[in-house]
Amino acid sequence: MDVRMLVCGMGRVGQAFVNLLIQKSKDIQKRYDLNLKVVAAVDIGGAAVSPAGLPLEDLMVHLKKGGKVENMPGFGKKGLSGKEALSSIAAELLVETTPTNIRDGEPGMTHLRTALAHGKHVVTAAKGPLVLRYRELKDLADESRVKLMISAATAAALPTLDVGLSCLAGTEVLSAEGILNGTTNYILTRMYEEGTPYQDALAEAQKMGVAEPDPSLDVEGRDTANKILLIANEVLQAGLSLKDIPVEGITRVTPEDIQKARKEGKVIKLIGKVEKKDGKVVASVAPMGLPLDHPLASVRGTEKAISYLTDTMDRVTVSGGKSNPLGAAAAVLKDIIRIYQK
Ligand SMILES: NC(=O)c1ccc[n+]([C@@H]2O[C@H](COP(=O)([O-])OP(=O)(O)OC[C@H]3O[C@@H](n4cnc5c(N)ncnc54)[C@H](OP(=O)(O)O)[C@@H]3O)[C@@H](O)[C@H]2O)c1
Incomplete structure (x- = not known):
């Protein structure tokens, strides 16, 4: 089964997640029959977009050299925001790894509301929107019959x-x-x-x-x-x-x-x-x-x-469980697998 994902926030956890996909995608396909594709990687200045799935090794090489997602050759879209990407790009799932903000929950709040309203599952490491609007977001997920998964926001690798x-x-x-x-x-x-x-x-x-x-x-x-x-x-x-x-x-x-x-x-x-x-x-x-x-x-x-x-x-x-970006990324991956496990 193909799962098209948008990743919002390409910092430490977002990049650790993409690296995990590079490392484990064959194994995940074999064990869980899931073909996990990143159709958009969004950061503060724009996004890299490919409806067929971004070439993840190339993306990481580009970022390691100091490049930004919006400047990735052939895929970069300068100024494309998370909200715009979530409203316009066909995908099944949002991975939210923007900074935690407990004042107003942004930018995660807008991303979560938009994804859930568009019928996309959400797997989030950002706590802000959940701490401020847990009930509203759960209800929105229920109305859209999608999942809101929050392991990475609740002590990450510790289950x-x-x-x-x-x-x-x-x-x-x-x-x-x-x-x-x-x-x-x-x-x-x-x-x-x-x-x-x-x-x-x-x-x-x-x-x-x-x-x-x-x-x-x-x-x-x-x-x-x-x-x-x-x-x-x-x-x-x-x-x-x-x-x-x-x-x-x-x-x-x-x-x-x-x-x-x-x-x-x-x-x-x-x-x-x-x-x-x-x-x-x-x-x-x-x-x-x-x-x-x-x-x-x-x-x-x-x-x-x-x-x-x-x-x-x-x-x-x-x-136990790692307290670092890899541990958080692994918790995100686990939540994605659990959404599709029968
Ligand atoms: N690090 C951990 O071990 C860990 C563990 C569990 C949970 N978490 C949670 O995971 C989330 C990410 O943590 P992190 O350590 O990866 O943080 P980070 O390194 O600061 O990464 C956040 C990324 O989001 C980007 N961003 C900011 N505003 C954005 C917007 N409007 N649209 C799209 N992208 C935007 C940031 O860009 P700029 O840098 O250009 O602003 C940055 O690339 C946080 O909510 C954190 O609480 C982290």
Whole structure:
């Protein structure tokens, strides 16, 4: 089966996704009978377009040399926007890998609305539109009878949603607790294991490329809040908004807090939590002292994990998965395969 895709956002994740297709397309064709073609690669200045499918090796060589999609010889269309491409190019699916923007969700919001209105499946790594307009976008997908797949936006290579929706089918999920941000877990691990003060651990994480030059989204807990919100709404159908989630990051965690927790046989982790309480679903993000036998206590460094508590399967925990553009691209690829799996 041919699947024609538009990729919006040719940055780190978009390019990692195209590289994955180059590497794995034969295998995917053989194992899943899917012929994945990129009919348009869109970036901020325009697009490269080919209704028959772009030559992906040539595209990557062009980008590696510093070229832009809109200047790709024979295929470039200067100024063609994502919205225009999604409205005019025949395709089955949008891969959305533009930057996450929690203020108004753009440009992803326009891309998602346009794709869903035109009956295209959406696989998105961008969290902004989902955090702001989850219900509207889900309803739009349902009306158009297409899928909205969001694994890459919810801790990427860590299969938070697959476990919650598929492996725990038929259970009642009572709570989900997650270490959902690699940067903060790395900093807290350094503080716990080496006694490193917060500022030094952050500076080291930035030097290693684990933390962004502006780490506020991570260290203030907002990235974790975005992810637990999406998990709460997908797995527990919570209907929550970001304003419903009290958020505390790790910026005020001191070496003294870490030592105190250690003396009590605990380790401090930044936990995104959603649980059923008195008939309501409540979510929060905060640093928490976990007893050392808690399944999340041993999750170290940039590793992430999620632990579900259910009525009939008891506790189910999954950890690991790459926290990088390749891990996110692999989560996108997995979602595409799942759309077409019978
Ligand atoms: N990096 C990761 O490990 C990771 C993991 C999970 C999820 N994510 C999510 O995946 C998305 C992409 O991340 P990334 O690291 O690949 O970001 P990135 O490197 O900044 O790439 C984003 C790309 O989108 C382009 N873009 C900006 N505005 C656009 C528009 N209006 N139309 C089309 N393209 C536009 C950017 O172009 P310019 O650079 O010219 O502005 C850039 O090429 C983000 O939403 C992020 O939160 C990333």
